[in-house]
Amino acid sequence: MDFGPYLLLASMEGAVQAAVLALMALGLSLVFGVMRVVNIAHGEFFMLGAVLAWWFTSLVGGHPAFGFALALIGAPLIVGLVAVAADLLVLKRLDYDPERTIVATIGLLYIIQQLALEFYGPDARPVAAPFSWRIDLPWFGYSGYKLFVIAAAVVIMLGVWALLTRTRIGLVMRATQFDSETAQAFGIPVGRVYTMVFGLGAMLAALAAVLIVPIQQAHYLMGGDPLLLSFIVVIIGGLGSLRGTVVAAVLIGMSDGIISVFFSPTLAKILATLLVALVLVYRPTGLFGTRTA
Amino acid sequence: MARKTTQIQTPAARARSRRSVLKGLAATGGALAGAQALPGLVPYIQAQSSAPIKIGFQVHRTGIGAAYGRWYDRTTTAAARVINEAGGINGRPIEIITEDDGTDPKRGAEVVEKFATLHGCDIAFGTLFSHVVIGSSPRAGELKIPYFVVSEGHHVASGMLNRYTLQPGITDVKSQVQAMAPFVHDNLGRKVTMIFPDFAFGHDHRDYFSAALEKLGGEVVAKIAIPPTESSFTRYFPKIPRDTEVIYHVMVGPAVLTFVKELGEFFGSSRPELFGFIDSLEAVDIATPGLEFLEGSYFWEGNPRYAGANPSEHDSFYRAQVGVDADGASLDDPKDVSTYAHMWGCWETLHVVKAGMEAAGYQGIGDRAALIEAVEAMTDLPHGRAHPQGAKLFNGKTHQVFGHQYISKVGGGRMTLAHTTSIEDTFYPDEVDYTTQPF
Numbered sequence: 017m018d019f020g021p022y023l024l025l026a027s028m029e030g031a032v033q034a035a036v037l038a039l040m041a042l043g044l045s046l047v048f049g050v051m052r053v054v055n056i057a058h059g060e061f062f063m064l065g066a067v068l069a070w071w072f073t074s075l076v077g078g079h080p081a082f083g084f085a086l087a088l089i090g091a092p093l094i095v096g097l098v099a100v101a102a103d104l105l106v107l108k109r110l111d112y113d114p115e116r117t118i119v120a121t122i123g124l125l126y127i128i129q130q131l132a133l134e135f136y137g138p139d140a141r142p143v144a145a146p147f148s149w150r151i152d153l154p155w156f157g158y159s160g161y162k163l164f165v166i167a168a169a170v171v172i173m174l175g176v177w178a179l180l181t182r183t184r185i186g187l188v189m190r191a192t193q194f195d196s197e198t199a200q201a202f203g204i205p206v207g208r209v210y211t212m213v214f215g216l217g218a219m220l221a222a223l224a225a226v227l228i229v230p231i232q233q234a235h236y237l238m239g240g241d242p243l244l245l246s247f248i249v250v251i252i253g254g255l256g257s258l259r260g261t262v263v264a265a266v267l268i269g270m271s272d273g274i275i276s277v278f279f280s281p282t283l284a285k286i287l288a289t290l291l292v293a294l295v296l297v298y299r300p301t302g303l304f305g306t307r308t309a
Numbered sequence: 310m311a312r313k314t315t316q317i318q319t320p321a322a323r324a325r326s327r328r329s330v331l332k333g334l335a336a337t338g339g340a341l342a343g344a345q346a347l348p349g350l351v352p353y354i355q356a357q358s359s360a361p362i363k364i365g366f367q368v369h370r371t372g373i374g375a376a377y378g379r380w381y382d383r384t385t386t387a388a389a390r391v392i393n394e395a396g397g398i399n400g401r402p403i404e405i406i407t408e409d410d411g412t413d414p415k416r417g418a419e420v421v422e423k424f425a426t427l428h429g430c431d432i433a434f435g436t437l438f439s440h441v442v443i444g445s446s447p448r449a450g451e452l453k454i455p456y457f458v459v460s461e462g463h464h465v466a467s468g469m470l471n472r473y474t475l476q477p478g479i480t481d482v483k484s485q486v487q488a489m490a491p492f493v494h495d496n497l498g499r500k501v502t503m504i505f506p507d508f509a510f511g512h513d514h515r516d517y518f519s520a521a522l523e524k525l526g527g528e529v530v531a532k533i534a535i536p537p538t539e540s541s542f543t544r545y546f547p548k549i550p551r552d553t554e555v556i557y558h559v560m561v562g563p564a565v566l567t568f569v570k571e572l573g574e575f576f577g578s579s580r581p582e583l584f585g586f587i588d589s590l591e592a593v594d595i596a597t598p599g600l601e602f603l604e605g606s607y608f609w610e611g612n613p614r615y616a617g618a619n620p621s622e623h624d625s626f627y628r629a630q631v632g633v634d635a636d637g638a639s640l641d642d643p644k645d646v647s648t649y650a651h652m653w654g655c656w657e658t659l660h661v662v663k664a665g666m667e668a669a670g671y672q673g674i675g676d677r678a679a680l681i682e683a684v685e686a687m688t689d690l691p692h693g694r695a696h697p698q699g700a701k702l703f704n705g706k707t708h709q710v711f712g713h714q715y716i717s718k719v720g721g722g723r724m725t726l727a728h729t730t731s732i733e734d735t736f737y738p739d740e741v742d743y744t745t746q747p748f
Contacts, residue, residue: 025544029541157574237373
């Protein structure tokens with residue numbers, strides 16, 4: 017294949033990856049920024065979103081778009097509720113202690129994964145895309161749905177941005193992130209904000225999963241790779257910095273796509289991990305981080 | 310173009326198989342084997358023990374091999390039931406003790422250890438993925454427990470493993486791909502791009518198919534290795550050279566459907582010829598939306614998923630016992646498509662174990678070496694209820710069985726048998742003689 021179309025394909029693949037990664041990492045970064053909790057179970061919320069998307073689409077007959085629309089609303093809601101329950105039952109009782117919450121979320125990871133294995137089973141199950149439009153470029157064909165994923169991710173990210181900067185809830189979240197003690201002194205119910213943020217973070221992971229599942233299929237082990245990449249993104253972007261997270265997601269997603277196509281996917285992972293090491297050594301706060309944890 | 314090989318057993322073959330059984334008896338020696346040959350005396354010998362023969366079944370219940378594991382489990386359960394209903398082995402029932410290996414080599418070795426030490430199994434049996442077999446086999450050798458694998462990998466016949474590891478119930482990749490090369494070369498094209506999973510099983514495909522094709526004058530123009538845990542494939546496809554006439558694909562793991570769908574999106578209607586190993590779509594319905602581009606393409610099948618117009622009575626019997634319909638799906642749920650091209654290996658392996666134990670007059674774990682010698686003495690395995698996939702020839706030196714291979718063509722959202730190879734098409738020179746290794 018010639019260089020031009022080759023690069024185009026690589027960029028498109030990279031953009032799909034970046035879009036999904038940005039959503040997922042945004043959730044992780046939000047939880048860390050506001051709550052100072054490193055959520056190891058974030059990948060399992062992603063997996064749970066995909067599994068629920070399969071369940072919702074299998075409930076509805078007719079055109080696949082109906083089932084997909086239902087999944088797009090239902091799956092994040094349920095995952096959000098699961099996260100809220102986890103927050104109230106586990107994290108709150110640990111007083112959001114950074115070290116103990118890491119251990120607790122590792123436990124949560126195994127619980128969710130094993131429950132999925134028990135009730136959903138070990139199979140990879142396909143979810144039909146809401147539409148099967150194929151773009152026929154002169155050099156290669158491309159799935160129209162993948163372009164839809166990019167657009168949808170951008171819309172959702174704009175929504176999150178609007179929520180944080182344009183609404184009262186967002187103001188309260190930002191205040192809690194800035195200084196939770198002072199926020200509490202001003203009468204902000206910090207405990208409830210934490211619960212809400214944890215739920216919101218999980219919902220973003222679930223949304224990313226619903227978008228990706230018509231491309232990748234739902235499988236109980238699918239949470240591992242996205243979790244690793246999200247951590248890479250969040251560390252490079254700066255823990256807690258949402259702007260940094262999005263920039264780093266685009267950087268990592270695009271470079272992963274392009275390096276994978278031109279060289280090998282393994283090399284892409286090696287370079288991303290190397291970048292994390294360099295960032296940790298030379299700029300521990302990340303590209304956009306302002307203060308240390 | 311189809312070269313049909315008849316599977317009718319000739320009197321000579323029957324005589325040969327009787328001779329092979331006698332050879333197995335001779336190997337065990339002594340009065341025990343002599344008594345075994347006289348049916349009237351059998352009950353008295355059995356009286357020594359009527360406890361079940363314990364067969365440790367190492368299965369991919371979880372991990373990337375789970376779809377295969379589910380069907381290996383069903384096939385094994387059905388085979389054990391059929392054997393027990395017919396009187397078991399030497400009059401003793403068999404008991405299947407199942408352990409999940411998680412499609413993981415380390416856990417695989419632990420499972421073999423559990424069979425030998427904790428459960429007191431007579432033999433270990435069952436697993437598929439080559440890296441699990443390669444990880445487990447050395448432990449089986451150390452523990453001196455016969456390990457009957459249903460794996461397809463060439464690692465048994467290559468001499469990489471040990472005398473305790475045998476593959477009498479499924480053919481190996483080297484013989485399969487070698488038998489496919491002439492068909493691909495003569496009917497589809499000479500410039501082939503191979504796409505395969507990046508571990509031992511895929512490397513067998515890469516090495517032996519390209520060697521076989523080059524011998525015929527064809528050329529493998531690109532070899533694209535994909536990690537078996539990969540979930541996105543489009544980025545690999547630009548590496549397919551322009552002048553490719555045939556894409557040879559074999560993929561495993563939970564993302565196989567994604568792989569084939571993305572291949573279709575990439576090429577659309579202007580695709581090169583496709584020749585796939587059914588592994589790429591094992592446990593997946595051929596009529597799934599997005600797979601229409603496969604129409605007219607060919608697949609290797611270890612055993613044809615669709616029964617077709619004239620299934621053998623043995624295949625029909627086997628199908629019914631396992632609970633699979635004429636389209637290769639579960640009788641209970643037509644959406645639950647079987648791994649029909651592979652799972653027959655469990656059925657046939659258990660029947661070989663039965664024949665081996667009976668020939669060896671197997672009584673308990675003290676007779677494990679005699680069991681292996683009895684299996685090594687086997688040669689012809691005629692088409693029948695014990696071998697519903699077709700007639701086979703076992704090579705005791707390499708511990709590997711050889712059999713017919715099937716090529717099916719996709720049409721109308723299903724597959725139809727297009728070509729059957731002879732057993733001789735799959736032969737290659739021996740690379741090891743396990744019988745010279747001490748027990």
